Amino acid sequence: MTEHSEVLNQGETHAAHVHRDDEGSKMAMWLFLFTELLLFGGLFLLYGAYRFEYADGFKVAAAEMNSFIGAVNTIILLTSSLSVALSIAAMQRNQKKLALAMLWFTILCGIGFLINKYFEWSHEIHNGVYPGGPGLENMSNGEVLYFGLYYVMTGLHGLHVIIGLIFISFIMVFIARDKITSTNFQKLENAGLYWHLVDVIWIFLFPLFYLLH
Amino acid sequence: MANGSLANEVSYLEYEGKHKGIMGWLLSVDHKRIGLMYLMGIMIFFFVAMTLGVLMRLEMLTPGETIMKPSTYNSVFTLHGVIMVFLFIIPAIPAVFGNFMLPIQIGAKDVAFPRLNLFSWYLYMAGAILAIVSLFVGGGAADTGWTFYVPYSIRSAQNVTMTTMAAFVLGFSSIVTGLNFVVTIHRLRAPGMTWFRMPLFVWGLYATSWIQVLATPVIGITLALIMLERFMGIGVFDPALGGDPILYQHLFWIYSHPAVYIMILPAMGVVSEILPTFARKDIFGYKQIAISSLGIALIGYLVWGHHMFVSGMSDTSRIVFSLLTFLVAIPTGVKIFNWVATLYKGSIKFSAPLYYVLGFIFIFSIGGLTGLVLGALATDIHVTDTYFVVAHFHYVMFGGMGIMFFATMHYWFPKVFGKMYNEKLAVIACTVIIIGFNLLYFPFFIMGYMGMPRRYYDYLPQFQGWHILSTVGSWILVSGIVFMFGNLLYALLRGPKASMNPWGGTTLEWKVPSPPPLENFDEIPIVTGGPYVHDKSTYIMHPSKEGINANGAVKTVNQEAAL
Amino acid sequence: MSEQTQTAELTTGQAHASGHGDEHAAGHGHMVSYGTYFIVWLGLVALTAITVTIAGIHLGSLTLIAAMLIAAVKTTLVGYHFMHIKYDNVIIKVFILVCLVIFLTFWILTFSDLSFR
Numbered sequence: 093m094t095e096h097s098e099v100l101n102q103g104e105t106h107a108a109h110v111h112r113d114d115e116g117s118k119m120a121m122w123l124f125l126f127t128e129l130l131l132f133g134g135l136f137l138l139y140g141a142y143r144f145e146y147a148d149g150f151k152v153a154a155a156e157m158n159s160f161i162g163a164v165n166t167i168i169l170l171t172s173s174l175s176v177a178l179s180i181a182a183m184q185r186n187q188k189k190l191a192l193a194m195l196w197f198t199i200l201c202g203i204g205f206l207i208n209k210y211f212e213w214s215h216e217i218h219n220g221v222y223p224g225g226p227g228l229e230n231m232s233n234g235e236v237l238y239f240g241l242y243y244v245m246t247g248l249h250g251l252h253v254i255i256g257l258i259f260i261s262f263i264m265v266f267i268a269r270d271k272i273t274s275t276n277f278q279k280l281e282n283a284g285l286y287w288h289l290v291d292v293i294w295i296f297l298f299p300l301f302y303l304l305h
Numbered sequence: 306m307a308n309g310s311l312a313n314e315v316s317y318l319e320y321e322g323k324h325k326g327i328m329g330w331l332l333s334v335d336h337k338r339i340g341l342m343y344l345m346g347i348m349i350f351f352f353v354a355m356t357l358g359v360l361m362r363l364e365m366l367t368p369g370e371t372i373m374k375p376s377t378y379n380s381v382f383t384l385h386g387v388i389m390v391f392l393f394i395i396p397a398i399p400a401v402f403g404n405f406m407l408p409i410q411i412g413a414k415d416v417a418f419p420r421l422n423l424f425s426w427y428l429y430m431a432g433a434i435l436a437i438v439s440l441f442v443g444g445g446a447a448d449t450g451w452t453f454y455v456p457y458s459i460r461s462a463q464n465v466t467m468t469t470m471a472a473f474v475l476g477f478s479s480i481v482t483g484l485n486f487v488v489t490i491h492r493l494r495a496p497g498m499t500w501f502r503m504p505l506f507v508w509g510l511y512a513t514s515w516i517q518v519l520a521t522p523v524i525g526i527t528l529a530l531i532m533l534e535r536f537m538g539i540g541v542f543d544p545a546l547g548g549d550p551i552l553y554q555h556l557f558w559i560y561s562h563p564a565v566y567i568m569i570l571p572a573m574g575v576v577s578e579i580l581p582t583f584a585r586k587d588i589f590g591y592k593q594i595a596i597s598s599l600g601i602a603l604i605g606y607l608v609w610g611h612h613m614f615v616s617g618m619s620d621t622s623r624i625v626f627s628l629l630t631f632l633v634a635i636p637t638g639v640k641i642f643n644w645v646a647t648l649y650k651g652s653i654k655f656s657a658p659l660y661y662v663l664g665f666i667f668i669f670s671i672g673g674l675t676g677l678v679l680g681a682l683a684t685d686i687h688v689t690d691t692y693f694v695v696a697h698f699h700y701v702m703f704g705g706m707g708i709m710f711f712a713t714m715h716y717w718f719p720k721v722f723g724k725m726y727n728e729k730l731a732v733i734a735c736t737v738i739i740i741g742f743n744l745l746y747f748p749f750f751i752m753g754y755m756g757m758p759r760r761y762y763d764y765l766p767q768f769q770g771w772h773i774l775s776t777v778g779s780w781i782l783v784s785g786i787v788f789m790f791g792n793l794l795y796a797l798l799r800g801p802k803a804s805m806n807p808w809g810g811t812t813l814e815w816k817v818p819s820p821p822p823l824e825n826f827d828e829i830p831i832v833t834g835g836p837y838v839h840d841k842s843t844y845i846m847h848p849s850k851e852g853i854n855a856n857g858a859v860k861t862v863n864q865e866a867a868l
Numbered sequence: 869m870s871e872q873t874q875t876a877e878l879t880t881g882q883a884h885a886s887g888h889g890d891e892h893a894a895g896h897g898h899m900v901s902y903g904t905y906f907i908v909w910l911g912l913v914a915l916t917a918i919t920v921t922i923a924g925i926h927l928g929s930l931t932l933i934a935a936m937l938i939a940a941v942k943t944t945l946v947g948y949h950f951m952h953i954k955y956d957n958v959i960i961k962v963f964i965l966v967c968l969v970i971f972l973t974f975w976i977l978t979f980s981d982l983s984f985r
Contacts, residue, residue, distance in 0.1 A: 116488045118960070119959070119963070120488045122963055127480050127518055127519075129522075130522035130971065131523075131526050134526040134556055134559075137555075137978060138530075141978065141979075142541070142549075144983070159920065163916065170909060170916065171909065174908075174950070177900075181899070185899070223537040224538045236546050237547050240539035240546070241541060244530070281952075291946060292943050295946070299919055299938070303931075519970050551981070606970055606974075610981070618981045618985075622977075625977070
């Protein structure tokens with residue numbers, strides 16, 4: 093509201109500068125999500141190409157994956173997506189505390205996801221399964237490529253989880269300081285969009301890397 | 306913004322805000338100042354890359370070693386390509402003149418995200434510094450060619466990682482600019498500025514921005530993978546580990562072919578600005594030109610495979626890509642014919658920008674038609690990796706985008722700096738440049754057809770005559786360019802003051818003072834007609850002074866548009 | 869509450885007279901109930917369970933197709949409800965479509981090479 097009244101007070105001349113454009117902000121966020129989608133898109137394309145070429149090697153390699161941890165992580169991310177959505181709904185209803193609580197929950201989910209990932213990776217690295225590692229020496233080309241892509245794609249995804257957590261932390265500070273309110277919450281909405289994108293990418297990574305039997 | 310009205314009494318060049326002196330530029334979020342900061346960077350890197358190019362031509366003056374070793378030659382052509390493509394051709398027109406003119410042409414006070422705009426300049430400079438530093442540290446400058454083809458880029462002992470990192474950062478800068486422009490064009494058009502009342506330069510930028518957003522991430526991940534291959538050996542492109550080098554080429558060209566249109570579309574946009582101004586006539590086929598920009602952008606996504614005809618791609622794929630490549634000629638032809646038709650029966654005023662445009666149409670037509678030779682499978686195999694290809698892309702890139710960048714500088718120079726240059730000298734420089742250009746690159750077509758391979762520092766004696774001709778051409782071209790910049794620089798320091806509208810242009814930037822004030826407009830104007838109407842004004846510059854209620858006017862304008 | 873938002877929109881619209889004031893905060897007026905979100909989440913979890921189960925059955929090449937279809941359905945659910953595409957302006961929907969079509973083109977053209985080599 094404050095920004096709106098500013099616009100009114102200062103008259104028409106400077107509207108373009110002061111004017112808050114939620115729709116434009118959302119549009120920019122979507123365009124940014126497209127760039128993220130295509131960033132991962134290149135990797136998905138590589139995955140598709142190599143899976144096409146080395147179908148058997150991929151199956152052998154995927155057999156070593158623990159699909160239970162993958163499924164747990166999927167549920168964690170889906171739940172965190174729910175809590176972000178609920179946080180926006182709470183913000184709309186001016187329930188600041190609930191909105192903050194939901195974001196705290198989201199952050200916990202994100203950290204839980206990363207901890208799972210950490211154990212998963214360290215288990216594999218312990219077994220020598222990493223690019224250039226001893227575990228890959230006797231493997232076929234398909235398996236080596238599978239693990240190469242596995243590390244790059246889940247690694248890049250993990251990086252996005254971390255960025256998302258930082259993004260959400262900033263948003264929580266804004267909410268606590270009343271910079272984000274029930275009438276001015278596009279920033280929260282954008283953080284939500286980002287977090288959902290991270291979720292969507294995982295929705296595809298999960299079956300591609302864990303459910304190949 | 307309390308000082309808004311005060312700010313509009315002085316130009317953006319003189320305005321002093323919170324920060325003075327150099328910081329007033331480095332921290333400025335004004336789109337005009339950011340545009341000029343890009344211009345500074347781009348000019349420096351253009352001269353660096355041009356010098357590298359001249360050195361290459363010198364090396365080719367005689368067979369065998371002339372001035373450099375073969376490995377140095379490899380690094381020189383790589384850096385010439387990387388700097389020209391990523392630091393000059395891609396950002397030059399959108400980041401300099403797009404930034405400067407886009408908000409003014411659509412009647413806005415700035416781009417949608419001014420701070421993001423400044424951030425993209427810093428990214429550009431960071432990438433540029435990485436590229437320059439990579440010359441001097443590590444095992445020597447990258448020697449892979451600007452395409453970084455695997456497996457050589459994985460194995461090369463030279464400093465490839467840093468150069469790819471530079472390209473990665475520059476790509477990010479390009480994405481941010483594109484994103485900003487798309488939102489700006491969607492959200493900040495002045496009342497009455499409907500899509501088909503936008504200047505064609507804005508259409509060109511719009512199409513360009515979409516390519517920047519929807520193609521650049523692919524090169525980002527591809528280059529990141531090269532770095533990971535070098536550090537960790539993940540194997541995705543390394544044939545020794547089962548990777549497929551052709552997939553690298555696919556991913557590289559998925560971006561880099563559309564990037565060709567990032568380079569040329571804004572230049573084509575400026576052609577469509579200059580022609581109606583100097584022909585004193587509305588542009589012929591406005592809608593066709595506008596739509597063909599989007600058409601070129603769209604088809605640009607479908608043709609990347611024509612860079613890979615001899616890479617070992619499947620035959621089906623080669624035929625499909627060859628066929629799709631021919632489609633690009635259609636929207637390009639639409640533009641060329643409409644431009645020529647605009648000149649027909651116009652009251653043409655010959656002036657330096659128009660000379661450049663005419664040069665552009667001539668050179669670009671040669672470049673475009675030889676592109677068809679390369680797009681056809683059979684002829685392509687004969688000339689692949691020869692000087693013919695080099696000639697083709699210099700005709701479309703330098704002859705297309707480069708010449709139009711010079712045209713753009715002359716066309717908007719009075720608006721940007723508020724000074725006028727010496728017209729006669731500018732025309733002489735233009736003539737010298739176009740003669741030098743053709744002398745330099747036309748022999749490439751002949752040599753390429755005769756079988757002179759590209760990227761060799763040596764050649765058979767029978768090519769020497771053509772090489773000498775070409776090297777002499779490079780001297781003429783460079784002296785023309787230096788002369789042109791000298792003329793502009795002199796005008797900047799000593800030139801007479803330029804009027805608000807020296808060319809009789811009809812778009813919005815000619816309705817504001819030269820140089821424009823900080824916030825461009827005292828009041829957001831109202832648009833009542835198309836961009837190239839010469840006999841009446843289609844803008845209401847001070848709606849409130851003329852007693853027009855902004856809201857009411859919006860309604861009538863919308864009603865008009867609806868009717 | 870929604871009235872308040874609307875008045876805010878109106879005043880902004882008048883103040884800057886840019887003609888798109890009506891789009892301003894377009895997605896904001898819609899209050900989605902907490903319950904709806906929970907139902908969507910339940911659907912997502914159920915689909916995850918289904919995809920894990922299907923992967924256990926040996927269906928040959930159908931496994932991949934089934935997994936991708938389920939992932940697509942899940943993405944649609946997340947996009948449509950959690951990301952509020954349902955309430956977005958047409959222009960955002962068009963943007964998303966353009967992006968997906970171009971991404972699909974990359975796949976088709978790349979596989980025009982891979983599958984005929």
